[in-house]
C-alpha cells in the first residue's frame with residue numbers, strides 16, 4: 001500500500017479561510033479535502049531547506065552554530081530566532097549578514113548568505129500588573145534575565161513610576177517581604193502600584209511596552 005500523504009490547505013468548497021486536512025492524490029498538487037471530499041489542485045511550492053552558518057556571540061565568547069531555513073526566506077539584520085546546540089537553546093538576534101559575495105547587506109535571501117553573525121538575547125519579558133485605584137493594567141517589561149526586582153523598590157515606566165508590592169515566582173512562591181528580590185528570569189508576575197504619574201502618560205519608552213491591556217475592575221479582582 002502506498003503511504004498516504006497529508007497536506008494542510010484551504011478548501012474552496014467547505015473552508016476557504018481556514019486550512020483543512022487534505023490527502024495528496026498526485027505529486028504536483030492534486031489534493032482531496034478530508035472534510036467534504038472536494039478534489040482540487042493547490043500550488044505546490046517546493047521548500048528547499050538549507051543550513052546557514054551562524055556565528056553566535058555570547059558576551060565575549062563565540063561559537064559556530066547552524067540555523068535551518070528555506071533558501072527563499074529573507075533574513076534581516078535584527079531578526080530574532082532560536083538556535084539549538086547540544087542541550088542549550090538560545091534566542092539570538094542577527095547583528096550582521098555576510099553574503100557569498102562578501103557583501104554586508106541589511107537583508108538578503110537565505111540562499112545568498114554565507115554567514116550570519118548573531119548575538120544571544122538574554123532579555124526576558126516580565127509581566128507587571130500595575131494597579132491604580134480600581135484599574136489594573138498589565139504591562140510587558142523587557143529586561144535582562146539577571147535583573148533583580150526588589151520588593152518595595154520602584155520601576156520607571158514611560159509616563160509613570162510604580163512600586164513593587166509583591167512578586168509571583170516560577171517555583172510557585174509569592175515574595176512579599178520588603179527587601180526580598182527575585183531575578184527577572186524567575187518572575188511569573190510582578191504586582192505593583194502607581195506611585196507617580198507624569199502629566200502626559202505615553203506609551204513605549206525606556207523599556208519596551210509590548211502590549212497593554214486595561215480593564216475596569218471592581219478593585220478586588222484577581223489579576
Ligand SMILES: [Zn+2]
Nearest residue numbers: 011014033036
Ligand atoms: Zn472541503
